[in-house]
Amino acid sequence: MEKSDEMVTPGEILGRATDLNAGKGAYVASKNNTIYASLTGFRRIQPSPPGSPDQKPTVEVTGHKAHGPVPEPGSVVIARVTKVMARTASADIMCVGPKSVREKFTGIIRQQDVRATEIDKVDMHLSFRPGDIVRAVVLSLGDARAYYLSTAKNELGVVSAESSAGATMVPISWTEMQCPLTSQIEQRKVAKVVS
Known part of the structure; x- marks a missing residue:
């Protein structure tokens, strides 16, 4: 060798x-x-x-010691949205499946990968906000050392979001979440709760 x-x-x-x-x-x-x-x-x-x-x-x-789980195409990940732009959202991958990662992996959700229908009408700012926790599936290792992620299935999308009042919002439909304190409704690409 x-x-x-x-x-x-x-x-x-x-x-x-x-x-x-x-x-x-x-x-x-x-x-x-x-x-x-x-x-x-x-x-x-x-x-x-x-x-x-x-x-x-x-x-x-x-042989890298700090070796935790690594995102691979097809794996379901939990990520925190860090930045939302017109056509993409960036996120830091925190977990691959049930295991938390030990090194920094960045994911990018492109406009065409947010949902399966009406792709041309997707507004990234109404789908995600910085700080949102999303469940996504890894499509591929994209460019610039970031993984391409998709939330285009019903069970994928925002699983946890904080309202402007600082409360954890409750999903009320697949496109809306509501603040329990102020009852204010915000748009999101919501993950369907799998019970």
Whole structure:
């Protein structure tokens, strides 16, 4: 085994898919046939096993100590919205499934991934606000080391939000939440409560 102590973080290029296979902690972006790191750790190259029909070595990312769960396409995550813009909302991923993450992962919810219907009418500022806690599913590792997230299913969306009065709001429909103190109603992309 060739040991390489080069530290890499999610989104860093590890090599070309024409020369290497993607192993643990790595994935191939089909659009440019490039292998990227999906987690923080050390880049290692494993030679292919003798007699293997595929003679390409495998690149993997291993050995990072603070290793908690890592978001992967298809995993359900809980994230806190940090910034809302006209076409996207940014969020810090806090949990992958039931486990809390140990390192910082950023997610981006794009306008087209907020809900399944009337996508062109989505107003990001009426769907999310900074501080909202959302349940989302990871679509892919997007650009700039952020995961693309989707809230386009009924059970995905805002699960907890604070009103301007500082109270935890109660969902009253799939697009509205109400402050229990002031009865003020605010627009959100609400996650359906799974009972």
